[in-house]
Amino acid sequence: MSRSPIIAFLVQxxxxxxxxxxxxxxxxxxSVVWVIEFRSDDGVYAWSGVRDGGEYxxxxxxxxxxxxxxxxxxxxxxxxxxxxxxxxxxxxMWWALRKQVPLVTCSDTTLxxxxxxWGKEQFKRRVxxxxxxxxxxGSRAQHYLQGLGLDPQxxxxxxxxxxxxxxxxxxGAARKNTPTLLAQLKLPNRxxxxxxxxxxxxxxxxxxxxxxxxxGHTGDGAWALVLSGSGPLEExxxxxxxxxxxxSVVHLPGFIQYSELPAYYGLAGALVLxxxxxxxxxxxxxxxxxxxxxxxxxxxGCAPDLVREGENxxxxxxxxxxxxxxxxxxxxxxxETRRTAMGRRSREIVAAYSPAAFANGLEAAVxxxxxxxxxxxxxxxxxxxxxxxxx
Numbered sequence: 001m002s003r004s005p006i007i008a009f010l011v012q013x014x015x016x017x018x019x020x021x022x023x024x025x026x027x028x029x030x031s032v033v034w035v036i037e038f039r040s041d042d043g044v045y046a047w048s049g050v051r052d053g054g055e056y057x058x059x060x061x062x063x064x065x066x067x068x069x070x071x072x073x074x075x076x077x078x079x080x081x082x083x084x085x086x087x088x089x090x091x092x093m094w095w096a097l098r099k100q101v102p103l104v105t106c107s108d109t110t111l112x113x114x115x116x117x118w119g120k121e122q123f124k125r126r127v128x129x130x131x132x133x134x135x136x137x138g139s140r141a142q143h144y145l146q147g148l149g150l151d152p153q154x155x156x157x158x159x160x161x162x163x164x165x166x167x168x169x170x171x172g173a174a175r176k177n178t179p180t181l182l183a184q185l186k187l188p189n190r191x192x193x194x195x196x197x198x199x200x201x202x203x204x205x206x207x208x209x210x211x212x213x214x215x216g217h218t219g220d221g222a223w224a225l226v227l228s229g230s231g232p233l234e235e236x237x238x239x240x241x242x243x244x245x246x247x248s249v250v251h252l253p254g255f256i257q258y259s260e261l262p263a264y265y266g267l268a269g270a271l272v273l274x275x276x277x278x279x280x281x282x283x284x285x286x287x288x289x290x291x292x293x294x295x296x297x298x299x300x301g302c303a304p305d306l307v308r309e310g311e312n313x314x315x316x317x318x319x320x321x322x323x324x325x326x327x328x329x330x331x332x333x334x335x336e337t338r339r340t341a342m343g344r345r346s347r348e349i350v351a352a353y354s355p356a357a358f359a360n361g362l363e364a365a366v367x368x369x370x371x372x373x374x375x376x377x378x379x380x381x382x383x384x385x386x387x388x389x390x391x
Contacts, residue, residue: 007031007366008076010092012039014058016258017282020163024355025362026055034074036061038088064091064389071095078366080104080135084127087391093130094389097382102369103130104362106159108137108279110301111144125149127388129381132369135159135362137280138305154368156361158353160280160302164289168347170262171290181263188224188251192328193268193292195256195283196275198231203274203297203318205240210274212244213325214332222249223269223332230255265290269339270331274318275300288312288350291343293334295327306353312345 011018014037026033033056040060059074061067067088071079079096081089084105096103105128128148136142137160146152174181182189192211196202204227215222227237227250234252241250256264265271271287271294278300287294288306294313296303307313316327334342 004030004032005077005366005370006074007033007078007080008071008074008092009033009035009056009080009082010089011035011037011082012086012088013037013041017162020166020355021161021358021362022056025359028359028363030363031366033057034059034076036067036070036074036092038062038067038086061088064088067091068095076101078102078104078370080106080362080366081131082106083109084124084131087388090127090385090388093127093385097130097377097385100373102132102373104133104135104365104369105131106135106362107145108141108160108301109144110140110279111147112140112299113277113279113301121148123384126378126381126384129378130385132372132375133365135358135365137301140301140304141279154365154372156365156368158357158361160282160285161353161355161358162282162285162289164285164347164350164354167262167265167286167289168291171266171292174263174266178267181267185253185260185263185267186251187226187253187264187267188249190269190332191224191226191251191267192270192272192295192331193226193264193287194228194272194274195261195264195286196227196229196273198229198233198237200233201275201277202229203276204233204237206318206321207272207274207324208237208240208244208246208250210321210324210328211250212246213321214328215246215249217325218329218332223328224249224251226251226253226264226268228253228256228264261286262290265292268292270295270313272324272328273297273300274316274324276318278302285350285353288346291340291347293331293339293342294346295324295331306349308345308349312342312349 035056035058037060059070125148133154136155142155211225271292273281273296275297276299281300281302284302296307297318298315303315307315
């Protein structure tokens with residue numbers, strides 16, 4: 001490639017963590033990065049808009065014609081796609097195959113994060129064959145792509161990274177101002193923190209059930225539970241909390257904007273993430289960067305890579321309410337020295353999943369895909385991508 005190759009990065013919408021990663025990538029000084037947002041009005045997450053593109057360029061498209069026109073104008077030497085399922089990604093893939101532009105996918109999908117069928121997996125194999133390289137989240141994502149035919153030598157890490165320094169520094173500042181912030185944010189003195197969308201996959205009713213058991217055994221000395229988020233199950237969760245008599249100890253602050261997150265982590269005692277399906281779990285990265293012990297469901301993609309049992313946290317089976325209640329008692333019962341040591345270990349582990357690690361990994365994936373640009377793409381892959389792009 002030339003000294004500063006032009007790379008197109010396709011994503012539904014730029015969120016705060018995308019911004020941190022992309023900024024680190026551009027700061028390597030090896031690529032000119034154009035980010036194409038193809039669903040900039042997506043409302044799945046209520047983020048405040050990321051207005052400053054920094055050193056990367058931004059385009060927004062809302063149709064196939066706009067997307068292809070943007071790619072024609074940008075004329076990238078490599079296209080990086082976040083995932084491989086969206087219609088707009090298929091449209092970009094077809095543009096790339098016609099122009100003989102190599103493709104990279106960024107993926108955190110795992111074998112167990114959703115139902116799988118033989119036919120659908122064979123179909124995916126054909127799609128994945130279009131990519132010359134991948135940036136994956138961790139070991140489970142790598143294993144899944146390998147099963148779809150992408151050799152591990154063409155896979156790099158780390159896709160799922162957050163701005164570790166932002167959370168570490170923000171949490172540290174919050175701890176120095178604990179009494180004031182607790183009053184300002186209306187938070188309890190000691191609490192478990194759960195950050196999650198209020199959807200079935202997050203397994204929040206079981207978390208509440210386990211927490212009720214923990215409170216029942218512990219009594220007045222029990223930690224509170226701060227359950228932050230929003231979503232379609234909110235009213236049902238509120239009724240569940242009220243019916244369990246937990247209204248005074250379960251706090252629902254709603255969706256927390258990125259600027260306020262470090263304070264919530266910094267004042268918490270531990271993070272709990274009870275999902276029954278989770279491709280990765282970026283809140284675990286955030287909590288670890290903030291120096292927290294973590295309790296993570298075995299069904300979360302990040303569990304084998306980020307959690308060292310007993311060192312910085314614990315892994316639990318999300319369907320086992322009794323085990324989770326016992327784990328809450330264990331974590332709340334740790335002395336301050338042990339919890340601090342576990343938080344320090346969290347920061348050490350998550351250091352390998354930083355924006356810089358993302359930047360280096362993606363640059364390696366881009367270089368790899370470009371080196372493989374003359375490989376033969378199977379005719380069936382080309383046909384499937386073409387049909388999907390035009391549907």
